[in-house]
């Protein structure tokens with residue numbers, strides 16, 4: 001008989017993230033057998049009965065719901081995992097916390113700061129475990145970057161630079177809103193690339209380089225009107241298609257961030273580079289097992305950028321996988337986050353980023369949008 005404790009998951013949303021999270025829960029017991037808790041795929045919820053039944057069968061859920069409120073009212077569920085569009089995060093998370101459930105939610109925490117504030121208050125008042133799936137932190141090369149920075153090898157940090165570039169909304173024929181296209185509808189998404197893509201860059205940046213003090217931003221909406229998939233009418237587009245901002249970090253370094261869905265040729269080019277007094281680091285999602293590192297203390301004739309293949313047993317998380325030299329992928333970041341969440345239940349430590357920590361990213365997003373709207377520098381209020 002298994003001595004494992006069970007954590008009964010209720011997952012809401014059967015799209016892209018519903019799949020990555022379900023895969024993570026299925027893999028954790030195989031690759032993290034030492035954990036005290038095992039996930040139980042107790043229930044999955046989506047509005048379409050046919051779709052949710054097929055999803056449950058495909059991923060191994062024991063039951064289905066078509067109304068998330070019903071799922072939250074069930075006594076046989078310990079944790080609610082929110083994989084639905086951004087306009088649902090606050091309502092579901094607050095209701096789940098009030099029902100005493102643990103809450104895991106996809107990023108961004110919310111559409112705006114006011115929703116995010118209410119979510120933080122709800123989980124803190126209820127005293128329930130919570131986390132936000134800013135999964136890129138859990139890629140081994142990104143975690144290694146954190147370890148190198150924390151060891152002091154970079155010395156004083158001068159610059160932090162990040163990009164997140166895509167090209168999927170260039171066509172004016174693409175509708176906005178509804179299933180699959182909610183990201184183009186500001187009511188559902190809250191914002192465009194700022195909340196969708198830059199939020200990832202900001203979360204990683206705060207984790208690696210500390211808080212952001214103030215920002216100066218510009219945004220652009222290249223296509224001003226699109227047909228709305230639900231109403232069938234041509235409607236104003238209110239999201240930011242592109243956003244560029246620069247900022248001051250609390251540690252005195254300067255930041256430069258760019259995101260767009262109009263960079264022809266780029267599908268998901270997330271890159272960052274950090275320049276310190278003694279060393280620099282850079283990383284590229286398209287080559288996610290590698291970390292590039294330059295150390296000025298190397299012998300001058302041999303000095304140059306090293307390309308570290310982050311696949312050895314002593315690299316973060318890599319002792320869980322295959323043998324040295326073999327890479328892992330995007331989906332593993334979610335497996336690692338799920339495993340870290342289960343570990344946090346054993347240790348009683350928070351699973352970072354908590355709602356409170358993700359609130360800081362939300363503060364920066366809000367300041368970025370406000371700065372672009374008012375053409376002025378904005379304090380983030382985060383420090």
Ligand SMILES: NC(=O)c1ccc[n+]([C@@H]2O[C@H](COP(=O)([O-])OP(=O)(O)OC[C@H]3O[C@@H](n4cnc5c(N)ncnc54)[C@H](O)[C@@H]3O)[C@@H](O)[C@H]2O)c1
Nearest residue numbers: 013014015016017018046047083084085086106107108180
């Ligand atoms: N961590 C990441 O890297 C990452 C990547 C993509 C998306 N996300 C985030 O994950 C969330 C979901 O994005 P996605 O790409 O999976 O979207 P998606 O459109 O692929 O899936 C959303 C799902 O939610 C369902 N849904 C919508 N409203 C619902 C409701 N009221 N009740 C039940 N189900 C409902 C839809 O039917 C769909 O199955 C968003 O907040 C997004 O920002 C995070």
